[in-house]
Amino acid sequence: MDKIQNKDAEVKMLSDMLLIRRFEERASQQYQMQKIGGFCHLYIGQEAVVVGSVAGVRHDDYIITAYRDHGHALARGTTANACMAELFGKATGCSKGLGGSMHFFDRENAMLGGHAIVGGHVPLAAGFGFASRYKGEDRVTLCYFGDGAINQGAFHEALNLAALYNLPVIFVCENNYFAMGTSVTRSTGLKEIADRARGYDMGSCAVDGMDVRAVRDTFHDVAEKIRKEPQPWFVEARTYRYRGHSMSDPATYRTKEELEKYKESDPIVKFRAVLTQEGLLTQERFDELDEAAKQAAIESVKFAEDSPEPPVEELYNYTFVNEGAK
Amino acid sequence: MSGLSDHPETRNITYRQALNEALAEELERDPNVFLMGEEVAEYNGAYKVSQGLLEKFGAKRIVDAPISEGGFAGLGIGAAMLGLRPVIEFMTFSFSLVAFDQVVNNAPNMMTMSGGQFTVPITFRGPNGPAHQLGATHSHSTESLFANFPGLKICTPATARDAKGLLKTAIRDDNPVLVLESELLYNVKSYVEPEDQELLIPLGSAEIRRDGGDVTILCYAQTVRMAVDAAKTLNAEGIRAEVVDLRSIKPLDMETILTSVAKTHRVVIAEQDRPFCGIGSELCYRIQKEIFDELDAPILRVAQEEVPMPYNEALEKAVLPSEQKIVDAVKKVCNA
Numbered sequence: 001m002d003k004i005q006n007k008d009a010e011v012k013m014l015s016d017m018l019l020i021r022r023f024e025e026r027a028s029q030q031y032q033m034q035k036i037g038g039f040c041h042l043y044i045g046q047e048a049v050v051v052g053s054v055a056g057v058r059h060d061d062y063i064i065t066a067y068r069d070h071g072h073a074l075a076r077g078t079t080a081n082a083c084m085a086e087l088f089g090k091a092t093g094c095s096k097g098l099g100g101s102m103h104f105f106d107r108e109n110a111m112l113g114g115h116a117i118v119g120g121h122v123p124l125a126a127g128f129g130f131a132s133r134y135k136g137e138d139r140v141t142l143c144y145f146g147d148g149a150i151n152q153g154a155f156h157e158a159l160n161l162a163a164l165y166n167l168p169v170i171f172v173c174e175n176n177y178f179a180m181g182t183s184v185t186r187s188t189g190l191k192e193i194a195d196r197a198r199g200y201d202m203g204s205c206a207v208d209g210m211d212v213r214a215v216r217d218t219f220h221d222v223a224e225k226i227r228k229e230p231q232p233w234f235v236e237a238r239t240y241r242y243r244g245h246s247m248s249d250p251a252t253y254r255t256k257e258e259l260e261k262y263k264e265s266d267p268i269v270k271f272r273a274v275l276t277q278e279g280l281l282t283q284e285r286f287d288e289l290d291e292a293a294k295q296a297a298i299e300s301v302k303f304a305e306d307s308p309e310p311p312v313e314e315l316y317n318y319t320f321v322n323e324g325a326k
Numbered sequence: 327m328s329g330l331s332d333h334p335e336t337r338n339i340t341y342r343q344a345l346n347e348a349l350a351e352e353l354e355r356d357p358n359v360f361l362m363g364e365e366v367a368e369y370n371g372a373y374k375v376s377q378g379l380l381e382k383f384g385a386k387r388i389v390d391a392p393i394s395e396g397g398f399a400g401l402g403i404g405a406a407m408l409g410l411r412p413v414i415e416f417m418t419f420s421f422s423l424v425a426f427d428q429v430v431n432n433a434p435n436m437m438t439m440s441g442g443q444f445t446v447p448i449t450f451r452g453p454n455g456p457a458h459q460l461g462a463t464h465s466h467s468t469e470s471l472f473a474n475f476p477g478l479k480i481c482t483p484a485t486a487r488d489a490k491g492l493l494k495t496a497i498r499d500d501n502p503v504l505v506l507e508s509e510l511l512y513n514v515k516s517y518v519e520p521e522d523q524e525l526l527i528p529l530g531s532a533e534i535r536r537d538g539g540d541v542t543i544l545c546y547a548q549t550v551r552m553a554v555d556a557a558k559t560l561n562a563e564g565i566r567a568e569v570v571d572l573r574s575i576k577p578l579d580m581e582t583i584l585t586s587v588a589k590t591h592r593v594v595i596a597e598q599d600r601p602f603c604g605i606g607s608e609l610c611y612r613i614q615k616e617i618f619d620e621l622d623a624p625i626l627r628v629a630q631e632e633v634p635m636p637y638n639e640a641l642e643k644a645v646l647p648s649e650q651k652i653v654d655a656v657k658k659v660c661n662a
Contacts, residue, residue, distance in 0.1 A: 062408075096441030105440035112407060113440060120427050123397050127404015134360070134386065134410060154427070157397025164392065318438040319477050321445045321500040 052215025069114025119152030129167030148179025363415030434477025
């Protein structure tokens with residue numbers, strides 16, 4: 001029985017990664033068709049980080065991330081429909097069309113937002129950890145950010161506070177080696193990013209962010225450790241984004257060869273091969289999963305197109321709680 | 327009637343003590359309220375506003391933070407998103423500027439960005455505005471900066487009673503509220519109801535500190551006492567000034583303001599901030615828009631001079647609004 005549950009959980013990780021991949025491809029297409037406004041940052045290539053980490057912790061553990069947030073909401077269980085509708089700015093979106101690509105929120109799934117000022121959300125995660133301890137809950141917080149955030153003041157202040165107050169927060173650096181167009185070697189003197197944690201006497205480790213199982217196992221172990229003994233932890237997940245920083249970035253700052261090299265260790269291709277080899281996945285089953293992901297993405301576009309705009313009459317309803325215009 | 331002076335027969339406490347009572351009462355009433363800031367616990371507060379609270383409520387709820395304003399302001403916002411009611415003390419609002427991103431981006435935007443799923447019931451409090459010879463970096467009046475961001479409420483108590491009643495209301499409000507206190511007022515005593523009487527003063531209600539029919543002086547925080555003193559001086563010269571203490575900047579009590587102006591037809595605004603895009607700019611706009619025909623003279627403003635604050639005592643005095651500057655402005659609008 002354990003084995004069956006285990007198999008289902010493994011296959012779910014694969015289907016979650018496929019859903020993110022197919023959703024992002026569709027979002028890219030819709031952005032180019034100008035159905036989506038503002039900035040749009042795609043998660044393609046990094047899927048194993050969020051899928052593995054979320055699979056390794058409890059569903060009621062809090063998560064918060066930066067602006068590359070589509071994958072985080074999807075991994076947490078926000079529907080593709082609600083995500084695409086948010087990109088279209090529709091009332092049925094996961095933030096009612098008021099947040100946009102960079103501000104996906106889903107309270108029911110303990111997804112406390114995509115946040116768009118680099119590093120600015122890291123202190124909020126310390127606040128979630130503080131609230132968990134204050135209320136006597138055993139929930140942990142996963143706070144994701146990119147390698148570009150680790151040189152920002154808010155990041156350092158938050159790590160210091162988390163260490164000082166022993167807050168159960170896992171700081172997850174999704175190191176994709178580029179802060180927009182600046183490579184990590186041009187933005188920090190550190191050779192190992194996880195060493196940032198040393199300055200705060202915080203435990204840390206690095207994990208292959210292209211290996212969903214390794215990510216899941218790492219996060220499971222860290223989460224259970226800090227659940228019992230509240231303290232922050234730092235995990236560097238080494239990954240790679242295939243697309244530019246945002247839709248408007250042609251990514252000329254890196255070579256084609258480098259990109260192709262990373263694509264060879266594509267998290268979906270790799271995990272599919274592992275599951276197939278272990279007899280947990282057939283070609284037919286994979287095709288089914290991929291087709292389901294593609295259909296969900298196509299359906300989400302239709303859902304978003306057919307959804308209503310947020311009513312202009314409600315413009316003032318979200319500035320203050322329980323009050324209209326002031 | 328001004329509410330500024332003590333009454334020998336009744337309970338007079340300092341503005342500092344009033345804030346302390348407000349914190350203690352709300353900490354007592356609601357277990358989700360906690361106080362965090364630099365020196366608030368073991369040191370008993372840089373200005374002793376939190377005196378005795380650590381002893382009474384313990385280290386879980388009265389929390390010393392390192393010098394890390396952006397960090398602990400953000401921590402408070404995160405805790406508020408999960409239902410706690412943090413009171414975040416800035417040792418002075420001049421230091422809130424290093425936490426600006428947290429206060430103006432994360433606190434007031436969260437409800438909109440999340441489509442109403444998350445709210446931020448937080449109070450940011452501490453002294454604001456010039457004190458005495460603190461120089462350029464420690465003398466900022468931040469009210470007009472923060473007033474430009476939708477989603478923040480801002481109050482500016484001038485008396486001990488208002489300090490207590492407004493802070494208690496702020497803590498219970500489900501939105502982010504800034505309580506802009508004043509270091510110069512911490513030691514000033516005035517009447518406050520006995521502790522067994524619940525004192526809540528709504529945000530958005532101005533208070534008439536002195537009745538008059540010739541001119542309206544709009545003021546808040548540090549300029550209230552100056553305005554009342556100016557009104558007394560002017561009274562001796564036959565000019566009866568009505569003094570309206572805004573008490574809160576956002577929301578603004580336009581009804582009380584317009585009623586007074588419609589009665590007096592002349593306005594002087596005595597504000598503690600800088601003139602360019604200051605609170606007075608907004609007041610002028612709103613008054614002329616609503617009741618242009620009621621005005622018998624252009625509105626005059628008494629604000630700081632448009633310079634970084636000098637250290638020298640005489641120069642600082644020259645920068646700040648004063649009773650005399652208010653008297654002069656009133657005489658000008660009254661053609662006296």
